[in-house]
Amino acid sequence: xxxxxxxTPSAAYRPTDRxxxxxxxxxxxxxxxxxxxxxxxxxxxxxxxxxxxxxxxLPTLYGRVGDRLYVHGSTGSRPLRMTGGAGEGLPVCLTVxxxxxxxxxxxxxxxxxxxxxxxxxxxxxxxTDPDEKRRALDALVDHxxxxxxxxxxxxxxxxxxxxxxxxxxxxxxxAKLRTGGVDDDPEDLALPHxxxxxxxxxxxxxxxxxxxxxxxxxxxxxxxxx
Numbered sequence: 001x002x003x004x005x006x007x008t009p010s011a012a013y014r015p016t017d018r019x020x021x022x023x024x025x026x027x028x029x030x031x032x033x034x035x036x037x038x039x040x041x042x043x044x045x046x047x048x049x050x051x052x053x054x055x056x057x058l059p060t061l062y063g064r065v066g067d068r069l070y071v072h073g074s075t076g077s078r079p080l081r082m083t084g085g086a087g088e089g090l091p092v093c094l095t096v097x098x099x100x101x102x103x104x105x106x107x108x109x110x111x112x113x114x115x116x117x118x119x120x121x122x123x124x125x126x127x128t129d130p131d132e133k134r135r136a137l138d139a140l141v142d143h144x145x146x147x148x149x150x151x152x153x154x155x156x157x158x159x160x161x162x163x164x165x166x167x168x169x170x171x172x173x174x175a176k177l178r179t180g181g182v183d184d185d186p187e188d189l190a191l192p193h194x195x196x197x198x199x200x201x202x203x204x205x206x207x208x209x210x211x212x213x214x215x216x217x218x219x220x221x222x223x224x225x226x
Contacts, residue, residue: 018121019174029175032067038118038175039064039096043144047071048093049082049124062094063139067170069094069120070127070136072163083166089123094168102198105182106191114178114197121172127165136165147222 011032013019021028029035039045039062048057063070071094083090101114127133138149155163182195204226207219 013171013173015174016121016172019119019172021174021176024176024178027176027178029177030173031175032170035118035170035173035175036064038098038116039069040143042096042098045069045071045094045096048095049090051082061140061144063136063141063143064170065135065139069168069170070139070165071124071168072137072140072165074162074164077164083124083126083164089125090166092122092124092168094120099200100179101200103178103182104195104198106184106188106193106195110182110184110188112178112183114180115176117176119174119176120168120170122168122170124166124168127167130160132167133160133165136167137163145222145226147220151220151222 012030013032013035015028015030019028019030043061044059045062046057047060048055050056060071060073095117097115097117099113099115103110103112103114105111127136134154137155141149141152181197184195207223207226209217209219
């Protein structure tokens with residue numbers, strides 16, 4: 001994301017009981033640069049929390065500024081209401097996943113996907129400082145399309161009053177990845193079933209202008225670059 005502080009390749013998050021997987025622990029990674037890259041490439045995260053004793057998971061846009069994530073929504077939404085009051089915050093878990101390829105094995109048991117994921121545990125807090133709130137909203141817009149925040153009208157007073165923002169520090173974090181090919185059992189290699197990878201890729205179609213766009217309005221360079 002534009003304006004995001006860089007991290008050094010040696011910087012890493014500290015593993016905890018919640019961030020060390022019980023299965024395929026060798027796929028876990030804690031390098032900050034890798035974690036940030038996975039977060040920055042995705043658009044949608046899933047925010048999980050407990051409400052009235054039951055789990056709730058909501059898809060949401062987010063933005064990253066250094067070692068902090070921001071999520072926004074209506075002031076009436078459940079998780080944003082629950083982060084306020086006495087400053088205790090709301091325990092949450094936020095996840096992001098990219099699927100890079102389908103792994104088709106000879107056996108049904110060994111079918112899989114190549115993926116990159118991040119899991120963040122922590123306590124989300126309401127953002128009340130006006131300057132931080134504006135920076136957070138700019139980060140959310142620029143996360144979707146870098147450079148867009150400067151090329152759009154900022155939120156007005158009423159819009160800011162109707163918008164809540166929560167922050168989640170990147171402290172208890174892990175990434176997990178699967179790469180490589182098929183992992184069939186030796187005795188299955190001679191079976192007459194096709195096996196291999198089906199790579200997936202993300203792409204962009206040509207931007208479609210709003211019919212009410214003022215005549216002659218040029219396509220911004222940051223959109224053409226997509």
